[in-house]
Amino acid sequence: MRRSVAIRLGLFIVATLVSLVYLAPTFVHDLPPWWSSFLPTDRIHLGLDLQGGSHLLLEVKVEKAIENNVERIKADLTNVLRDRGISGVSVERVQGTQIQLKVPAASVERVRGLLKSDFANLTVVNTQASGGTTEFFLTLSKEEIRSLRDYAVDQSLETIRNRIDQFGVSEPVIQREGQQEILIQLPGIQDPERAKEIIGKTALLEFKLVDDTVNVEEALRNGPPPGRQILYGYAGKGEGGVGGDKTPYVVESRTLMTGEYITDARVRPSSQLQGPYVELILNSTGARLFEQITAANVKRRLAIVLDNRVYSAPVIQERIGGGRASITGSFDIKEARDLAIVLRAGALPAPVEIIEERSVGPSLGSDSIRQGIISFVVGISLVIVFMIIYYRGAGVLADVALVFHILFLLAILAAFKAVLTLPGIAGIVLIAGMAVDANVLINERIREELRAGRAPRSAVEAGYQHALPAIIDTNVTTFLSGLILFQFGTGPIKGFAVTLCIGILTTVITAVYMTRIYYDYRMATRKLTRISI
Amino acid sequence: MELIKPGLNIAFTKYRHIAVVLSTIVNLLVLVLLFTQGPRLGVDFAGGTVVQLKFQQKVSVPEIRAALGQLGTGDTVIQDFGQEGSNEFLVRLEKTSVEIGALGEQLRAGLSKRFGPNGFEIRRIESVGPKVGKELRERGAWSVMAATVMMGIYIWFRFELRFGIGAVIALIHDVLVTIGALMLGHYEFDLTIIAALLTIVGFSVNDTVIVCDRIRENMRKIRRETLEGIINMSINETLSRTIITTGTAIMVLLALFALGGGVIRPFAFALLVGFFSGVYSTIFIASPVILLWEKGAVKRKSIAEGGVQKSEVRAKHTPTK
Numbered sequence: 001m002r003r004s005v006a007i008r009l010g011l012f013i014v015a016t017l018v019s020l021v022y023l024a025p026t027f028v029h030d031l032p033p034w035w036s037s038f039l040p041t042d043r044i045h046l047g048l049d050l051q052g053g054s055h056l057l058l059e060v061k062v063e064k065a066i067e068n069n070v071e072r073i074k075a076d077l078t079n080v081l082r083d084r085g086i087s088g089v090s091v092e093r094v095q096g097t098q099i100q101l102k103v104p105a106a107s108v109e110r111v112r113g114l115l116k117s118d119f120a121n122l123t124v125v126n127t128q129a130s131g132g133t134t135e136f137f138l139t140l141s142k143e144e145i146r147s148l149r150d151y152a153v154d155q156s157l158e159t160i161r162n163r164i165d166q167f168g169v170s171e172p173v174i175q176r177e178g179q180q181e182i183l184i185q186l187p188g189i190q191d192p193e194r195a196k197e198i199i200g201k202t203a204l205l206e207f208k209l210v211d212d213t214v215n216v217e218e219a220l221r222n223g224p225p226p227g228r229q230i231l232y233g234y235a236g237k238g239e240g241g242v243g244g245d246k247t248p249y250v251v252e253s254r255t256l257m258t259g260e261y262i263t264d265a266r267v268r269p270s271s272q273l274q275g276p277y278v279e280l281i282l283n284s285t286g287a288r289l290f291e292q293i294t295a296a297n298v299k300r301r302l303a304i305v306l307d308n309r310v311y312s313a314p315v316i317q318e319r320i321g322g323g324r325a326s327i328t329g330s331f332d333i334k335e336a337r338d339l340a341i342v343l344r345a346g347a348l349p350a351p352v353e354i355i356e357e358r359s360v361g362p363s364l365g366s367d368s369i370r371q372g373i374i375s376f377v378v379g380i381s382l383v384i385v386f387m388i389i390y391y392r393g394a395g396v397l398a399d400v401a402l403v404f405h406i407l408f409l410l411a412i413l414a415a416f417k418a419v420l421t422l423p424g425i426a427g428i429v430l431i432a433g434m435a436v437d438a439n440v441l442i443n444e445r446i447r448e449e450l451r452a453g454r455a456p457r458s459a460v461e462a463g464y465q466h467a468l469p470a471i472i473d474t475n476v477t478t479f480l481s482g483l484i485l486f487q488f489g490t491g492p493i494k495g496f497a498v499t500l501c502i503g504i505l506t507t508v509i510t511a512v513y514m515t516r517i518y519y520d521y522r523m524a525t526r527k528l529t530r531i532s533i
Numbered sequence: 534m535e536l537i538k539p540g541l542n543i544a545f546t547k548y549r550h551i552a553v554v555l556s557t558i559v560n561l562l563v564l565v566l567l568f569t570q571g572p573r574l575g576v577d578f579a580g581g582t583v584v585q586l587k588f589q590q591k592v593s594v595p596e597i598r599a600a601l602g603q604l605g606t607g608d609t610v611i612q613d614f615g616q617e618g619s620n621e622f623l624v625r626l627e628k629t630s631v632e633i634g635a636l637g638e639q640l641r642a643g644l645s646k647r648f649g650p651n652g653f654e655i656r657r658i659e660s661v662g663p664k665v666g667k668e669l670r671e672r673g674a675w676s677v678m679a680a681t682v683m684m685g686i687y688i689w690f691r692f693e694l695r696f697g698i699g700a701v702i703a704l705i706h707d708v709l710v711t712i713g714a715l716m717l718g719h720y721e722f723d724l725t726i727i728a729a730l731l732t733i734v735g736f737s738v739n740d741t742v743i744v745c746d747r748i749r750e751n752m753r754k755i756r757r758e759t760l761e762g763i764i765n766m767s768i769n770e771t772l773s774r775t776i777i778t779t780g781t782a783i784m785v786l787l788a789l790f791a792l793g794g795g796v797i798r799p800f801a802f803a804l805l806v807g808f809f810s811g812v813y814s815t816i817f818i819a820s821p822v823i824l825l826w827e828k829g830a831v832k833r834k835s836i837a838e839g840g841v842q843k844s845e846v847r848a849k850h851t852p853t854k
Contacts (some may be wrong), residue, residue, distance in 0.1 A: 049796075057665065059662075059664075192637060192658070193635055193636075193637040193638055197635075353662075354629075354630070354660075354662075355629075355661075355662035355664060355665050356660065356661050356662060356665045357629075357630055357658065357659065357660040357661075358657075358658070358659045358660075359637075359657065359658045359659075360656070360657045361654065361655060361656045361657065363587075363654060363656060364585065364587075364656040364657055367794070368794060368796070371792060371793055371794040371797075372793065372794075372797075374792045375785075375788045375789045375791075375792040375793040375797075376788075378788040378792060379784060379785030379786075379787075379788030379789065380785070382784040382785070382787075382788065383781050383784055383785060386780075386781065386784065387781075389534055390534045390536075390777070391534075422794075422796055422797065423725060423728060423797070423800065426789055426793060426797050426800060426801070429785050429788065429789055429793075430732070430782065430785055430786065430789070430804070432785055433781045433782040433783070433784055433785030433786065434736065434778075434781070434782055436781050437739070437778040437781065437782075440774055440777045440778050440781070441743070441774055441778070444771075444773060444774045444777075448539075448770070451539055466750075469746060470742055470743050470746040473687075473691055473742045473746065474738075474739035474742050474743065476687065477684055477687060477688075477735050477736075477738045477739060477742065478732075478735040478736055478739065479735075480680070480683055480684070480687065480735065481680045481683075481684070481731045481732060481734050481735025481736075482731075482732075482735065484676050484679055484680045484683070484731060485676070485680075485727075485728055485731045485732070487676065488672055488673065488676040488727065488731075489724065489727075489728065490669075490724070492724075492725075493724050493725065493727070493728050496728050497728070500732070
């Protein structure tokens with residue numbers, strides 16, 4: 001008996017010491033230097049709702065990525081048909097992701113062969129022959145679409161990670177969620193609007209030629225002629241033309257070059273002639289391409305289009321070699337810097353949309369912590385005082401167990417790097433009110449046994465023994481609902497589920513096994529003749 | 534100290550008819566309210582944006598509305614938030630911050646013009662798209678139902694089927710009563726409310742477990758007593774536990790309700806209602822269901838066997854071991 005008590009007591013002392021070691025970084029501000037060399041230094045992690053920051057959930061519009069891909073294939077197909085001298089074939093994109101070919105009867109066999117040899121990734125879903133022409137409907141294979149989706153999401157994740165790294169946020173969380181969502185957590189950022197701007201920009205940079213032969217007014221009225229499109233440039237601040245003048249441009253739909261060749265983008269300070277601008281540095285392929293484009297189109301206007309918005313459309317004065325281009329426009333130095341970031345990090349393969357945002361300022365977080373601590377102290381004091389009044393000695397014992405439960409709970413949170421959120425604090429307070437339940441069950445049972453005339457010693461033993469099944473059952477049910485909550489919850493709610501589940505484990509340990517050590521100790525050292533309960 | 538004197542013997546099951554009628558009416562009313570009027574949904578579930586603002590000085594809702602300009606029109610709801618005199622307000626917008634575009638900047642611009650750049654603080658912005666809201670709503674409802682059924686299965690597994698059924702009916706009662714109270718109190722339903730409902734399901738079944746545990750024990754110990762007698766005896770014997778275990782939880786919840794701040798208050802309120810309801814439903818719902826189930830079973834049996842007097846129904850259940 002004595003040995004068993006000593007062993008259990010030893011275990012609890014070890015557990016307590018380990019807990020204190022894990023909690024020291026959270027509660028002691030300047031730890032000695034030798035501490036960090038071999039002891040844990042992680043403080044309890046605070047959720048975004050307590051430390052302030054932004055939580056964003058993005059949806060990657062993968063359908064758009066697939067459409068873009070189909071559009072590219074369509075262009076390839078058109079080129080190959082022209083190169084092989086197959087004429088009279090019309091190529092259209094229909095229903096989002098299908099390609100429709102109208103082939104004159106004479107060329108059907110050649111087209112068939114071409115599709116088989118050069119476009120094996122396309123499957124023919126339907127063919128219709130009518131009046132001398134045959135229509136082919138082509139689509140991407142399922143595997144192709146799946147890999148495009150995955151690629152779009154993974155590439156977006158990578159690009160966004162790059163952008164956030166350059167933006168400078170400490171310990172951001174950027175991870176894929178579900179099929180096509182990306183979760184981003186940015187602790188402690190001061191300007192969520194700017195972060196959203198940088199993250200959400202598709203940053204698809206395109207160079208397109210302006211067609212000055214078309215009358216802009218007419219194109220606006222009757223729609224652009226085939227192969228042309230209307231894009232707008234915005235003077236002044238504001239996306240989507242808020243408070244700025246819109247200038248329409250008629251441009252060729254064909255994209256001469258995209259931003260994929262950019263190796264660097266730098267902000268150049270403003271001069272007397274113009275405001276700050278962004279200078280692009282292209283890789284060798286890009287430089288060669290840019291040189292060809294400019295050489296072939298001297299005296300024409302080249303529109304620099306970012307996300308379908310014309311930034312500028314300068315006239316090409318001469319062939320531009322050296323792989324440098326610049327984007328000017330009416331932006332201030334901050335906007336120029338953000339633009340440089342997104343251009344450096346590259347374009348998103350598909351547009352993204354923010355479908356959930358939760359931003360908390362730092363002052364609200366510290367208010368929440370303060371309120372949490374106050375309600376914790378008040379709530380727990382009520383319980384402690386009540387237990388002493390109601391159960392006297394046994395109440396004190398339960399209170400001691402309660403204190404250790406909180407110690408262990410916090411230590412486990414710190415050790416497992418769990419995140420403490422505002423609902424999590426509420427969970428700790430709530431669990432404190434539930435922690436003594438096991439002791440209530442045990443004490444009530446001991447009282448019953450005493451009333452039935454049992455001696456204190458056997459009453460204690462019977463009390464623990466008979467109360468245990470109900471204690472286990474009650475805790476299992478609460479634990480189960482905690483697990484379901486963990487499955488369901490996001491962010492702060494998950495924090496609550498975590499504290500609930502861990503707290504249930506620690507209460508059983510302290511309220512049942514720890515208090516038992518005390519009784520066993522008394523029974524082992526001398527006869528247990530009186531108990532205060 | 535003892536709240537409940539030993540030897541107390543209230544015939545709780547005698548009130549079961551009143552309790553069943555009363556609770557059925559209340560639950561039906563909640564269901565009617567739920568399906569006709571519907572709960573007030575927070576942005577988590579309805580989609581939209583909520584902004585928490587704190588002002589340096591005392592301001593009024595119309596002043597804020599005027600300062601917000603275009604954002605303040607239409608379905609925008611502005612309400613007081615937090616403690617008296619903290620000058621905090623919640624602004625609820627139908628649209629998400631993405632749809633509005635640079636919401637933070639627009640808010641800041643409007644408010645700065647009227648209250649000065651340092652006269653206010655945007656403390657929190659939460660914006661949820663309609664698709665996410667719908668998904669969260671469905672998952673939330675499912676998780677509460679799943680938890681309830683799971684509790685029933687656990688109790689069935691640990692005790693008997695009829696105890697599990699009693700527990701599930703009691704839990705449905707608790708959840709409905711809590712939802713009703715939240716609707717009456719004009720609370721918004723959001724993720725924390727789902728957390729509260731799940732906690733209620735997990736906690737309020739505890740009292741049922743304690744009573745069931747005692748019923749099982751008494752059924753083994755005392756053979757010459759009706760089931761009704763045993764149920765009453767068990768409820769009386771465990772009454773102080775039921776009250777004290779819930780009581781300590783209520784104490785901390787009162788602290789959370791009063792001092793925990795605006796985000797936690799609805800959560801604490803829901804738990805307070807749910808836990809009170811849990812005590813009631815254990816005594817007046819779960820136990821009678823066990824009894825009714827038993828009587829129904831005996832009636833069916835007696836018809837088959839050619840008639841057994843009702844009064845002869847004994848707790849003759851052979852213990853599981």
